Amino acid sequence: MLTPRVRVVDLETAGNGPHDVCEIGWQDVTLGSNGRWRVDEERGSRLVNPGRPITPETMAVHHIIDADVAGAPFWKDVAADVLKPEGEIRALAAHRAAFEQRYCTPRFTGGAPWICTWKCALRLWPHLTSFSNQMLRYQRMPEGLIRELGLPAHRALPDAYVTAHHLRDMLNQASLEQLLAWSREPGLLPRVPNGPERGKPWDRLAADVLQALAQDRDPNLRFSAETELRRRGEAPPAGAAEPAQRTLL
Structure with missing residues (x-):
């Protein structure tokens, strides 16, 4: 029997074009035998050749430069392997998922549903003052989050790792179906x-x-x-x- 899991993804891009991904990171959240969701050991990242120069504005955010991705595969050759891994996934998730969905289209995801952890945080923790991924991290201080694995910020794997801790807590507070419903609105x-x-x-x-x-x-x-x-x-x-x-x- 397959373990239920949700794959959190995060993208870094070269700009705002339709094929500008320069890095993808992922972190799985799985349902344990005790009925509680947990952050799994399955995580990783891949550099991606965006097929165009990275803009200085985006370099200043994630610090990925053209030389880093010169020999990397293109998005069309990487995306499906990450977004449709072997074994069942119940959903994909991202913080402000509309951004990731611009690039992670059904062609690559197989039509998997999406959870937006930003939208769900608004519902579950309305008392907080801000709802960015990093502000949630420091307002909430999620249990078990290893600081070093969540750094540097604004790189795909550390950001996915941080988001996964928010998602784990959301799934232990509300059902998967409820998070999906909130994410559609x-x-x-x-x-x-x-x-x-x-x-x-x-x-x-x-x-x-x-x-x-x-x-x-x-x-x-x-x-x-x-x-x-x-x-x-x-x-x-x-x-x-x-x-x-x-x-x-």
Whole structure:
């Protein structure tokens, strides 16, 4: 019988093009015989030739340079081996998974469902002040996280390793099915992230302010305002703007 597992992945890129991956890291989280999820020993990383020069802006984040990837395989030759490993995986996971999904398409994943640990953190730990991968690390200090394995930050394997500890705790707090369901929806922000009402919880906002925010172009902001309106028994406005991603929290 196969052990249930979720594979956490993290990508570093050369820029913003469709084939710009220059590193992939992975870390498995598996279900133990005691019914508790744990961070497994299965982890690794691969450098990838992005087929173009790495921009200085991204080098400054992950410190991977062109010479590091000159002899590495291309993404199309690496992706499926990492994303569709031997043995069953229940899901793939990443922090702000929409980024990884741009590159980890169904062609390479076999259509595996995704967990977004950012969206799930908003649901499970709304009291926290920030929800980036590294801020969660230091606000929560997950049990068993070996500091050295989680460094340097902004490299694929250390970041996947850190994310896996968040995911383990999420899976031990909520079901896999619940995490998948939350991940299919926009992020439910615990507070207004910017503007005149910044920092306020949704239940403290006036109805007209909620109606205005429910028409925002950001899908997470709009969804959060709509959720509060529905909680109050009020209908969200019709004809909201098309979504546009924005960095929040």
